[in-house]
Amino acid sequence: MKTASIKRIAFSLAVLAGILFLGQQAQADGDAPFIKIAKTGISAEKMPAVVLSHEAHIKHADDDCSVCHTEAEDKYLNIDTLAPAKRQGAVHAACASCHIQKGKGPLLAQCSSCHSQQRLANLDSKKK
Amino acid sequence: MSSLQQAISFLSGTGMLIALAVFVLGCLFHVIRYIGGLDAKKDRVAYGYHADRSVPGIFASIFKWLLPCATAGWRSAPLTTFIFFCMHAGCVLVPLFVAGHVVLLKSALGIEAGLPMLPLAVADVLAAVTIAGVLICAVRRLVSPFQKALTSGADWLILFLTGAPFVSGFLVRVCCPDSAELMLVHLVCGNLFLLLAPFTKLSHIVLFFMSRAQLGMEYAIKRGGQTRGGVFDW
Numbered sequence: 001m002k003t004a005s006i007k008r009i010a011f012s013l014a015v016l017a018g019i020l021f022l023g024q025q026a027q028a029d030g031d032a033p034f035i036k037i038a039k040t041g042i043s044a045e046k047m048p049a050v051v052l053s054h055e056a057h058i059k060h061a062d063d064d065c066s067v068c069h070t071e072a073e074d075k076y077l078n079i080d081t082l083a084p085a086k087r088q089g090a091v092h093a094a095c096a097s098c099h100i101q102k103g104k105g106p107l108l109a110q111c112s113s114c115h116s117q118q119r120l121a122n123l124d125s126k127k128k
Numbered sequence: 129m130s131s132l133q134q135a136i137s138f139l140s141g142t143g144m145l146i147a148l149a150v151f152v153l154g155c156l157f158h159v160i161r162y163i164g165g166l167d168a169k170k171d172r173v174a175y176g177y178h179a180d181r182s183v184p185g186i187f188a189s190i191f192k193w194l195l196p197c198a199t200a201g202w203r204s205a206p207l208t209t210f211i212f213f214c215m216h217a218g219c220v221l222v223p224l225f226v227a228g229h230v231v232l233l234k235s236a237l238g239i240e241a242g243l244p245m246l247p248l249a250v251a252d253v254l255a256a257v258t259i260a261g262v263l264i265c266a267v268r269r270l271v272s273p274f275q276k277a278l279t280s281g282a283d284w285l286i287l288f289l290t291g292a293p294f295v296s297g298f299l300v301r302v303c304c305p306d307s308a309e310l311m312l313v314h315l316v317c318g319n320l321f322l323l324l325a326p327f328t329k330l331s332h333i334v335l336f337f338m339s340r341a342q343l344g345m346e347y348a349i350k351r352g353g354q355t356r357g358g359v360f361d362w
Contacts, residue, residue, distance in 0.1 A: 046227050046245050046247065046248070047227060047248070085240045085241065086240055088231070089234065089235065089240060092231070092235060093235070100129060100133075100137065103129040103130060103133065106306075107133060107136050107137055107140070108140065108231070108232060108235055109136050109137075109139075109140035109228070109232060109311055109315065110136070110306070110308065110311055111227070111228050111231070112300070112301070112305030112306070113305065113306050116305060116306075117305070118305070
């Protein structure tokens with residue numbers, strides 16, 4: 001192989017690594033396109049964790065963070081302050097009611113569109 | 129909302145509750161009609177007497193037929209029995225305890241507590257086994273001469289009513305988790321099962337228990353049934 005092509009490959013790899021690194025930084029900052037929902041006080045046991053297209057959803061809410069963050073910015077509607085038995089119903093109702101209202105996005109019956117094994121795998125593989 | 133979403137919403141909410149109500153009331157009707165059809169004189173069984181023997185007899189008969197090897201009937205055809213039990217385990221456990229059903233029922237009824245949920249992997253295996261069981265039943269009806277002679281349209285109907293929700297539900301799980309169309313197919317099939325079960329041979333869901341109970345009583349009251357020590361001393 002020529003040195004020129006090796007250099008080119010090395011350069012491409014470096015750029016890729018840079019993008020991945022920056023992506024990871026953005027994730028940590030909370031403005032990543034996708035985030036794993038993890039602070040609702042519900043332990044994901046029965047279903048795969050939900051991966052939310054956070055950036056797209058900010059647009060769906062017309063940039064109004066308070067639609068989903070009533071107090072703390074990284075908590076969804078402070079679901080974690082509800083009684084444990086109420087949390088799952090509350091989170092489902094809150095997510096699905098907007099989808100019903102907008103006529104877009106998964107309805108409650110479409111479990112695996114939110115609890116998507118594939119999105120979770122994608123997110124996890126990006127993190128590595 | 130698109131009409132697709134409207135259909136999904138309805139069939140997984142109010143529509144499901146209506147179908148469930150038809151199913152429950154239909155089953156209840158079968159129970160009442162069965163009991164009303166008992167006739168101590170015609171059947172020559174004193175149903176009203178010997179409750180000390182007949183009540184345990186009821187439970188013994190039901191219980192024994194719910195165990196794969198506990199009756200001579202089951203032991204006489206081990207392979208059929210094995211397939212039969214695997215299939216019925218899925219038929220009973222999956223619709224009742226699969227996570228999606230539990231969550232939707234809770235939300236439709238507006239309650240916080242629900243049935244326990246099966247782990248997804250367990251539900252997947254049970255569903256696959258049930259689908260295989262339904263297919264084997266279908267093949268058996270086509271090839272076995274005895275089965276062929278006994279098979280009517282009503283048998284094909286209940287194999288279809290049972291198989292369709294399992295196949296569509298399984299497909300949603302394993303191949304197209306995001307397909308709204310397939311979800312709609314599953315919802316239609318599932319609701320159809322509930323709506324039609326009381327009016328088809330699927331009524332054996334309750335009538336199995338009724339006829340076992342009747343036979344258990346008969347054997348306990350006037351023959352050497354389970355509660356008389358198993359064998360009647362002629």
